[in-house]
Amino acid sequence: MAVVLDRVARLADVAKAAGVSQGTVSNVFNRPEVVREEVREHVRAVAKKLGFRGPDPKGRLLRAGKVNAIGIAVAEPLDYFFTDPFARELMRGISDACDDRGAGLSLISALNSDGLAWNVQNALVDGFVLLCIEGGERLVELTRERQLPFVALALGKPDPSISAVGVDDREGARVAAQHLIDLGHRRFGILALEFVDDRSGPVTMAEVEAAVYSTSRDRVHGYFDALGAAGIDTRRVPIYETLNDEATTHAALAFMFDTQEPPTALLCMSDRVALIAMDWLKARGLEVPGQVSIIGFDGIPEGATAAQPLTTISQPIADIGKRAIEIILEGGGKVRREILPTRLDIRASTAKAI
């Protein structure tokens, strides 16, 4: 007697058709060893006939509670994960950690705040890694609502109530500036990242102190720690806020180099900006590092493989991702904050001052 179903077969259908309880069918698929072979094979045969391919994860999920996947959220379009060098390197570390634990990876994004809210609220994950490159505050706020473990990366405002992994920006920046001082440079320019959202242009020290993004502020402090100690008048060091893109970086360079005494050393808060600066200077006939030395920040792979390799302060990007996953999966829900070390990678964009 073949029963024809008007829908896809469920566990219960198989149970009824095979004349056993639902629990037994469940065991056949999940713990086959506890079911008598005869019964097991019979159930399997019936399941096959009904086109039942195994328990639907949607059902299991509710009972089990665990999704076995981590969500990586960012306030950028999804392709950010595959195009931005920093994100890509970070995802390498995250991927490895997830592979090791057999966890899946869900990419979560939103361009507008409505979509972001919905995506974060409904993502089927066991925890979140927040890429707070931009709009970090809001991302944290939304995620908090979910009441799932999460770790913030590159978060501007350090909040002691949430887990985070990062680097010591101030110390990294200090080392960067010290490197250039050691090479004899005395005239500097700082190509900064955003202090507040969507603003670019020259900034004053007061604006630096009022920064929303403490990452940028800390780095300025770090640069100035070294410059000040070397007796350089930091009030005369130009700081230009960029949006980490070509247009604003070019504007920053024009601002600094169309002057009587242009800098001989550029302190850049990202490798991206540093690479753009290098191209711009060369196009203007200035030699790097002959006439101008450039140091970046981040340590993205592109910096090392560029036509002219970039000296930079490397962050252990992949490790940051890895630690984030570990904290979520094994942190036991406790708040953890980790500061990983940076490293000065001296390559071919810095040289002795003339």
Added chain:
Amino acid sequence: MAVVLDRVARLADVAKAAGVSQGTVSNVFNRPEVVREEVREHVRAVAKKLGFRGPDPKGRLLRAGKVNAIGIAVAEPLDYFFTDPFARELMRGISDACDDRGAGLSLISALNSDGLAWNVQNALVDGFVLLCIEGGERLVELTRERQLPFVALALGKPDPSISAVGVDDREGARVAAQHLIDLGHRRFGILALEFVDDRSGPVTMAEVEAAVYSTSRDRVHGYFDALGAAGIDTRRVPIYETLNDEATTHAALAFMFDTQEPPTALLCMSDRVALIAMDWLKARGLEVPGQVSIIGFDGIPEGATAAQPLTTISQPIADIGKRAIEIILEGGGKVRREILPTRLDIRASTAKAI
């Protein structure tokens, strides 16, 4: 009277505490406009007091059935998505398509077959895109079990029963060879991808015809279509199977160039292999394209931005990803097969034969 729960609050708890039905609480969060303002605010207040932050997606999922996410599966480690140029470019297209539709993205992988099976069987997704670069057959088999819509990309064996998006490999290869013939070349070498799993070395035409991966076979046919028409004895054109890595590509080059009459033109089945070949030749003091012309296949961004830009047959990689998503989300479950056009991108690795 404050009720204290020993667990996280649920919809039902809020309903009871607020003295309304569960359905009303559900409406407050999902269709607030149908609930009287007074009730709505009251429920919200109670929810807040109980620490209920909104309906749990795990519960909603079961009822709604839709996850609103697409799974991208590959038989490689997860970091493949972020390190392999082809995969990255593909994911760009997929990301855009998902962003447009507000769909999420789940990355699914496995190193060993057990893990792969589990991940594919349990992924919470509405459909799959299969990257059949390697182990495609098995991936298709596993996915079929899930009874969810899926699209295969770069699948070796064309199976008319499954949806797929790809390019006309034979025609693309023909155009590649024709380009070199037009430049006057008469001595060719073919650096092939795998015909069967994990094998490398020189292959005979019989082995080509017996290929598991029809992509590689079709490309050989395409190359030979052009070479044969130009009156070149294809039996004397060496074909070397590589694993798309440095070691086997170097072996292939040694095999071809340690001969009396080395080729003046290399037909490579991937840009990766082509770039490796270019480096190898230069390291041996051979000029590209002065002494040897090289043409790739794929059109990865690295080929265009390389120190010496690579001539290649470009696949519309991002478009392939985009179409795959569209087929899953809007295909209505019907089987669809699409062949997208390739394009000859002439850059700096091919030149007139001497």
Added chain:
DNA sequence: GAATTCCCTTGAACCGATTCAAAATCTAGG
């Protein structure tokens, strides 16, 4: 022959929401 084990299997509770027909309440018109 009764008691004790051991091995399977059962049945029902539970996971956390959405949905919708039906009931209850309110509003306006006669």
Added chain:
DNA sequence: CCTAGATTTTGAATCGGTTCAAGGGAATTC
């Protein structure tokens, strides 16, 4: 004041499984 119609709210079914205490039956021990 009554009623038709509009607006809200309820209650119960449903989604598809997992889990585990309790039960049944066969084998083993006393």
